Amino acid sequence: MTLTSLWQPFSLGRVELSHRLAMAPMTRNRANADGTPGELVARYCGQRATLGLLITEGAQPSADGQGYANTPGIYTPEHIAGWRKVSDAVHAGGGALFIQLMHAGRISHPDNTPHGRQPVAPSAISAGVDIATASGRQQVPVPRELSVQDIAAVIAEFRHAAASAIAAGADGVEIHGANGYLLHQFLSPNSNRRSDAYGGSVENRSRFVIEVARAVAEEIGADRVGIRLSPSMPLGGLEEGDVADVRAQYRHLVGELAGLNLAYLHLHHVGDDELLQSFREAWPTAVLVVRYGRTREQLAADIDAGFADIAPVGRLALANPDVVERLRAEAPMNELDPATIYGGGESGYTDYPVLANAN
Ligand SMILES: Cc1cc2nc3c(=O)[nH]c(=O)nc-3n(C[C@H](O)[C@H](O)[C@H](O)COP(=O)(O)O)c2cc1C
Numbered sequence: 001m002t003l004t005s006l007w008q009p010f011s012l013g014r015v016e017l018s019h020r021l022a023m024a025p026m027t028r029n030r031a032n033a034d035g036t037p038g039e040l041v042a043r044y045c046g047q048r049a050t051l052g053l054l055i056t057e058g059a060q061p062s063a064d065g066q067g068y069a070n071t072p073g074i075y076t077p078e079h080i081a082g083w084r085k086v087s088d089a090v091h092a093g094g095g096a097l098f099i100q101l102m103h104a105g106r107i108s109h110p111d112n113t114p115h116g117r118q119p120v121a122p123s124a125i126s127a128g129v130d131i132a133t134a135s136g137r138q139q140v141p142v143p144r145e146l147s148v149q150d151i152a153a154v155i156a157e158f159r160h161a162a163a164s165a166i167a168a169g170a171d172g173v174e175i176h177g178a179n180g181y182l183l184h185q186f187l188s189p190n191s192n193r194r195s196d197a198y199g200g201s202v203e204n205r206s207r208f209v210i211e212v213a214r215a216v217a218e219e220i221g222a223d224r225v226g227i228r229l230s231p232s233m234p235l236g237g238l239e240e241g242d243v244a245d246v247r248a249q250y251r252h253l254v255g256e257l258a259g260l261n262l263a264y265l266h267l268h269h270v271g272d273d274e275l276l277q278s279f280r281e282a283w284p285t286a287v288l289v290v291r292y293g294r295t296r297e298q299l300a301a302d303i304d305a306g307f308a309d310i311a312p313v314g315r316l317a318l319a320n321p322d323v324v325e326r327l328r329a330e331a332p333m334n335e336l337d338p339a340t341i342y343g344g345g346e347s348g349y350t351d352y353p354v355l356a357n358a359n
Pocket residue numbers: 024025026027028056057058100102176178179228268290291292293294312313314315316341
């Protein structure tokens with residue numbers, strides 16, 4: 001098993017990559033209470049710099065955008081100073097940093113935010129799911145429907161967050177349009193029941209995502225912006241309809257986004273390869289594809305099939321700071337410790353051993 005196609009260089013926007021792996025975004029809940037990433041986050045990311053492109057865990061662009069406790073923010077001077085340390089650590093190891101901009105929308109709870117407010121969403125419909133809070137798992141409440149003026153304000157928050165990421169020394173941002181969070185909530189007909197310009201038709205449900213992407217690209221340059229999508233991913237109570245509905249929604253959306261010339265399209269893919277092929281044909285730049293739970297033998301499959309240029313890895317990178325070296329050397333991997341994934345300190349975060357001192 002040589003995974004040959006992983007070892008080819010690639011230019012992604014302004015970034016030169018020496019291989020085709022990357023770190024997929026993973027929430028680890030280890031920022032300070034105010035959302036500032038501290039030294040520990042910098043160490044964790046710095047340890048993984050050989051992954052080349054590091055896409056960070058979701059970072060909220062505003063207090064309203066926070067979904068879970070101790071996730072990082074990217075909107076205050078303190079956040080920028082914290083992320084500066086992360087950028088420096090990643091650059092010192094030869095990597096590039098893309099901060100994922102994640103607005104959780106209705107997947108939030110007042111107990112998890114600094115202002116304790118009701119979450120916001122396209123429509124006042126609860127996701128009906130439980131999420132972790134300081135006092136145990138709680139059902140998410142019915143969110144407040146964003147007005148058209150509120151939507152403009154959220155787009156401005158994304159703009160500000162993108163500028164803040166660049167001010168912190170990041171190489172770019174990834175807009176989180178996947179996995180059931182705010183942007184995805186606008187796309188999905190069961191979470192978006194609006195009757196204005198942001199709801200109803202495929203075009204209207206796509207509008208918010210396109211406006212966010214356009215604003216962020218205008219702010220920092222399209223070649224520093226990626227976007228993540230997950231067509232038909234049933235997370236956070238979303239149901240996007242049958243295959244034909246999903247294809248219509250995402251072909252329109254990806255077609256419109258393609259015109260922005262972003263640095264990349266990142267798909268958390270759930271299996272419609274015909275749709276994937278049509279994205280590949282429509283998209284002018286890099287395509288990143290993650291499928292949940294690939295084995296190491298499967299990591300080059302989407303590149304070999306012509307679907308993808310880059311194969312980001314999630315949990316393998318979480319548990320193996322030197323996952324690139326281990327794949328090259330065909331060495332065994334550390335096991336992931338499920339107990340230390342979300343929250344806590346160094347344990348299960350910065351103390352996974354590298355090959356030289358693995359047992
Ligand atoms: C602990 C954990 C946290 C995650 N957090 C995020 C996140 O913040 N943003 C996101 O887009 N995806 C998130 N994901 C999804 C991963 O980016 C990735 O798509 C998924 O883990 C599948 O890849 P894997 O099988 O290589 O782990 C998370 C996954 C895990 C395991």
